[in-house]
Amino acid sequence: MSTSLPTDLEIARSATLRPLPEVAADLSVSSEHLEPYGRDVAKIDLAVLDGSAGPSSGKYVVVTAVTPTPLGEGKTTTAVGLAQALQRLGRRAVVALRQPSMGPTFGIKGGAAGGGYSQVVPMERLNLHLTGDFHAVTAAHNLLAAMVDNHLHHGNALGIDLRNITWRRVLDVNDRSLRNIVVGLGARQDGVTRETGFDITAASEVMVLLTLATSLRDLRERLGRIVIGYTTQGRSVTAEDLHAAGAMAALLADALKPNLLQTLEGGPAIIHCGPFGNIATGTSSVTADLIAVRGSEYAITEAGFGADMGAERFFDVKCRVSGLKPDVAVIVATVRALKTHSGRYAVTAGKPLPTGLFEERPEDVEAGLPNLRKHVEIVRRFGVQPVVAVNAFPQDHDSEHAVVRRFCNRLGVRSAVTRHVAEGGAGALELAEVVVEAAHEPSSFEFLYPLDLPLEQKIEAIATQVYGADGVDVSPAAARALEDYERLGYGGLPVVIAKTHLSISSDPTLRGAPRGWRLPVREVRAAVGAGYVYAICGDMRTMPGLSSSPNAERVDLDEDGSVTGLS
Template identity: 85%
Template sequence: MDTTSFPSDLDIASAATLQPMDEIAAQLGIGPAHLEPYGRDVAKIDLGFLDEPHDGHQAKYVVVTAVTPTPLGEGKTTTSVGLAQGLQRLGKRAVVALRQPSMGPTFGIKGGAAGGGYSQVVPMERLNMHLTGDFHAVTAAHNLLAAMVDNHLHHGNALGIDVRNITWRRVLDVNDRALRNVVIGLGAREDGVVRETGFDITAASEIMVLLTLAKSLSDLRERLGRIVIGYTTEGSSVTAEDLGAAGAMAAMLKDAIKPNLLQTLEGGPAIIHCGPFGNIATGTSSVTADLIAMQGSDYAITEAGFGADMGAERFFNVKCRVSGLKPDVAVIVVTVRALKAHSGNYVIKPGKPLPPGLLAENPTDVEAGLPNLRKHIEIVRRFGVQPVVAINAFPQDHDSEHAVIRRYCNGIGVRTAVSRHVAEGGAGARELAEVVMEAAHEPSSFEFLYPLDLPLEQKIEAIATQIYGADGIDVSPGAAKALKDYERLGFGGLPVVIAKTHLSISSDPSLKGAPRGWRMPVREVRASVGAGYVYAICGEMRTMPGLSASPNAQRIDVSADGNITGLS
């Protein structure tokens, strides 16, 4: 394929003929009573649909994950969309459920998240910017709670909140490094109590995760009430319920809890809902989106952020616990370029030209990167789920390089398929669709990594040793104290999320392949009680980060009549 003549994602999306939303909804069995149009091309799905009687049919549940990310991008979203389109080409009812992109990455180095080429969700410009306002609702609800914390301090602090131990910061959905750490309350006495705080990005808000895991508005209301905003001077937790904020926050989120319905380029349903980051949170779309997809299709395809060590592990241990759903297949996306990057023979920097050798035919470098793929296959198998390796093919690939991956996977009994969905849409994903269908109908033995009654430190150690290949964990004194405090406060029965660099299987992004024999340094531990888990912050991730502003910001051109004419 001549890449110089290949149209841009925006050109492809703009040329698409979109189907009426009622026809898209009908593919899922959703009638007008549960469809709320947001313009001509987007709608919300009322959660009452889940209470409608149905025949008890449940779809096959497919999660799409990947090898350890590289700056090149492996294409989980576009593979998810391509797989759904491929299944539809085979006459199956398939729906893809994806996260909504954050405005920070959209305007930063990562760009949008609507897929790519001929495997996109449309309208892509609406998806990438604002959509139905869910992110803004999360921002408003989060900052309302922050304002109520400071208002409580201003009016006498009846709850005895320790001003030095307030954990609830503020959020916004763009990159603004100048707001990471701020001092508030300056000015006249009536302007509030002076203290240090800061801003994170909206996708890092605990409320974003609550929205992802809540099954109903009442469930969301209860979860919001359990949010811990800080602690008293005696060490007791203070919650949003204590401040009387949870009801107002739930009211602000009453529309945001409803999943958004869009469509693929080939007219199949796509459910877009929520967008927590995968390096510090669950990294998945919502439970309600998946429940709707399972009820209305033959194959429900969803995506988990970053590699199998991060997004898939949390998908299995956190999301599946909440939803009660058991995955049938995990698709592991890999590219030739990614495996060459994991060989350790190339230095790849965002915004810089690729090393020439990365695009040259070199099966040896591909083979050198296979230990990373092997580790992600092991992770999926550890949960008793059938793995399928999807080779996301690029025009610069060589057949000999694909053959290395196929030969390796065949040797360890893992199905694999080369998918050309970016260039060919659903037709290019037929092989992948056929392989996934075959794997989905095999028996599975899904199991969680650990029981919830295991002590928190042992849960962290189970993830470190069984997922990351560490020999054990080294817990800092501060983290050890926090673990004991959280168990004393009754949080010991929560699952654990490891917050770490996404650039390596280990806590060191410079280590390639699947390093063994290292120890995971747990430097800090935080409770995310509303979301229902405890953070174990590994390595150098000492804060709950947003994203830094990038010199490679996306260029967006808008015509005089308000239409987007360029997105690069």
Template identity: 90%
Template sequence: MTATSEPLPTDLEIARAATLRPLTDVAADLGVRPEHLEPYGRDVAKIDLAVLDEPSTRHPSSATYVVVTAMTPTPLGEGKTTVSVGLAQALQRLGQRATVALRQPSMGPTFGIKGGAAGGGHSQVVPMERLNLHLTGDFHAVTAAHNLLAAMVDNHVHHGNALGLDVRNITWRRVLDVNDRALRNVVVGLGARQDGVARETGFDITAASEVMVLLSLATSLRDLRERLGRIVVGYTTEGRGVTAEDLHAAGAMAALLADALKPNLLQTLEGGPAIIHCGPFGNIATGTSSVTADLVAMRGSDVTITEAGFGADMGAERFFDVKCRVSGLRPDVAVVVATVRALKVHSGAYAVRAGTPLPEGLRREAPDEVEAGLPNLRKHIEIVRRFGVQPVVALNAFPDDHESEHAVVRRFCNRLGVRSAVTRHVAEGGAGALELAQVVMEAAHEPSTFEFLYPLDLPLEQKIEAIATQVYGADGIDVSPAAARALADYERLGYGGLPVVIAKTHLSISSDPTLRGAPRGWRLPVREVRAAVGAGYVYAICGDMRTMPGLPSSPNAERIDIDEDGTVTGLS
């Protein structure tokens, strides 16, 4: 069994015990001068995008670009963020200028079952409370801009509807960044005549907003303004899309988002740069941090580590096919995070549910169960290789793992010709991820043949089918009549050249969350198709949306409080 030591202090205790470097020194490591920093308190700052116009001794194309993805996770997640931070810390110990670029946590999960998303143990981004609660207000700016557009839609309809919006086909809902299931579906416009036109609508979580996605993909303020103008809020009875530009809303939205476009600079527990920016959900959006964060990081770093949401079937595919098309950056290595826990779950022997204790049998030594779950890991490795990127498996070790179980995974990776490393960064910080850092750098020097999954001129339905068959391993797709009509309409409206994003469960490679491992002989059900024109993609809803985290209950919020001295308690 893996050797265990005294239990770790809580994440919050570890974070508060850290001695932080002056942020100007952290910025200097990134090649950012003080005049390009906009401080938000002592330990957080925004980076002015003017830094990208400054001369640099390093061109982004000469830096090593690493994306961290994972096998299909359990509902608890397998530690992509901690691996990303631990890897950055380990690379710094090896003398590399390394920067980690991560998504900002949504307060839905922070106050919900999953808790904060600043990393864990001795591989965190600090200050932890600031990161998890408000940070620099970017999420609030996205919420305000999104809801401003919603208000202007209803105001336009109320004042005569000159654009001819079909009130039964308004697609722009409202958002907020807390869990509130009672607002998922609502009726607005009730009351007196001056209170507007009554219609059905609803709320999504801010991380699912199209504004959040396009903010993450925008490369400049001008690009942001143009993307906002292309947002389609609904359709006329003749089927013409009505945009934010038509409503004269895009300029005001851009004004609200001008500061939010600037990436946020924090630091790891070991004092290295950490850029935190944007947070689109990974099951119904792109699930990646911002293009601008990566561009700033690569300008001043030897190695940039970024993260893609959920497994390689979802986050990595969108990172490759959507984000990399926009940024022009090409990844050198994809780290696939695996855990003994997740491998045992994919053996089919266990069910893990968020908010409940782990099954007791999951902790016993069972190499055969780990072996039975390996087809899932194999599939994610194959997905990475399909894009011509070098995979490296990071086995995120837990204290109750067994060495015999780790050995099963290491032998499996050796048979596939894939580099692997057991990483103990949570308990040991960067020192626990040195082996991982070494094999990542070895893989980065291997030749790369990166390619997209499909050309943009392929029809939308064929793009969906390519993802289903070549990434998920489905036999094909079954398109509902409503989805088929939408696809035809979007091709007619000129959206056919956009990439596609699949909204499905994150708990299986398939669209059925109960199917473990690498299921075969299934077909992807395409129930509904929608256009996110401002963000620059079309997304297809596949499977039962109720299996996807949207606005879940908030069982952990009741633990969070604040002392008389202003200290946050209960946040983990």
């Protein structure tokens, strides 16, 4: 097979796009519910979800992966390719994805809407501004930050502790000089002097709660619950206390509506929201998925990182809000990733790959299979049917694919080799066929834990039942935070684990499926507006982008120019 493909941009620009009303009709969305943004992009009015009719019987498919490597395993391309292949089989399918952040777009990573012949178009619109949703999130977030400082300037009637303000500012490009700053310098009327900083917009709690909001009213209520800091007596101070939530909701009213685009093969693609996966949910929006499931036979979506982080949060956080029950989880694996998880290769983003990754070495693939086994076990723990998609590259060898297929057979898991990047939907037909088979088998989806379980026990459940740790070691600071959050009434929230994405464990150097380790819980913080508590586990230096702010996941460029901290 030829290893030469046109660039993603060349492929995207050569596409002939269908009229958007026709694309919308494939999703059972009428023109009256479309709000055009030019010829090739439109907003979908949430009124499409109104009416007496309940959700359709559309199958709900989430695309996840083995533990990611700096190479990228191709979840987004697989999701798009699968949707295109299902359409080729005569099935009404739609893909729902996150919107790319301009930080990664202008960094080494580039766009995040598929690639090759399995991507969403128009490419330039998607990666640059789209319908302005990210700018609306930036404006709403920074409005609240401005109102915090304005309140301090006018006397601080709420008694906010200047040393315990957790709400920073955001920007949708990488700018390391703004990470930590001092505001309020200058004359007295320029405000109170204090330390703060900027994070990237995709890390904003506003972005996450926009993802989880199911209506404008729900959005307004979630915004009001945002905690910006605490008083000297330990009471939380919210956006509602500052009378900011209504104005923030007004700025976000249009951003709440999902965006309709199309795949290269003319199928519907819903692009909405873009929270990162290190400390947030790493998924597209609930409203996008509700529209997708109602209007199609197969709704394909994606969760950031591997099944341990992305799929677990998708199941335990997003599905609790949406009420949707996934039928299939596609686990994307590449032979390059499995070779990396053998522990025999050192792969660093931005640096040349070891030559052995391209040589025919099925024994190295075999050595990395415990990682794939662990992700299959995680999906099965939630009662969801797993399907393994072997994302093939031109440099792969058939013997290496055969190793993975035999292993899946031993596990009793369906698998398929897919070449959707080079061949589009035609290259993913086998995958589409096995997904259809799996989707029609009985499922028994269940959450990992009940919400009334104490926060520390929820953390332990994720650590032991998902990550395979022997237990958790909670630092004194984290223990105090857990006690405070239970007292403040946050105990009923689900939990998100903030840890390195490069290993199932908290140690990024451990490959495969490590055993005999304990999850170190260093800090615990609350994202009350979004509706979860998250635990920072492991050395914070192993989680690029996580600063002292609970909303502070950043995209960092290493000294060698490579990107870290990306889902």
